[in-house]
Amino acid sequence: MADGPNGNETVAVSRFEMTAEQSELGTHAVRLVARGELDMYVGPVIVDRVAELAAQCVKLVILDLAGVTFLDSSGLRGIIKATDALAKNDGRLLIEGATGATQRVLEITGMLERYRANDDQDEPITE
Numbered sequence: 001m002a003d004g005p006n007g008n009e010t011v012a013v014s015r016f017e018m019t020a021e022q023s024e025l026g027t028h029a030v031r032l033v034a035r036g037e038l039d040m041y042v043g044p045v046i047v048d049r050v051a052e053l054a055a056q057c058v059k060l061v062i063l064d065l066a067g068v069t070f071l072d073s074s075g076l077r078g079i080i081k082a083t084d085a086l087a088k089n090d091g092r093l094l095i096e097g098a099t100g101a102t103q104r105v106l107e108i109t110g111m112l113e114r115y116r117a118n119d120d121q122d123e124p125i126t127e
Helices: 043-055 073-087 100-109 111-115
Strands: 009-013 016-022 029-038 060-071 092-096
Touching (some): 016 043, 043 060, 043 073, 060 073, 060 100, 073 092, 073 100, 073 111
Parallel strands (some): 060 092
Antiparallel strands (some): 016 029
């Protein structure tokens, strides 16, 4: 994980992989592309990675869940804690790409509406 927010880097744990990519929304925005199972082993990995990004002055993390095949309450907790880590530095976390069972879990819990990445995110994050 030495590259920082400007380069791509991948973190892999068990049946989960997450790649950080620079977002097209600006220098203070990063896309985390997740693949695999987001469970009790992975939740803390997301929290740690997002906290690292917040420490590097990242203000927006877009969590792309298109490749997530499983999401449980521990994974949800990880997303919430990651959001809290960003909020401490005036940042925010948005979710996009959730499908199937992952989308359904996020809908039932109300998290999809709260964290949904909207199309009105056209302005670069430059603060």
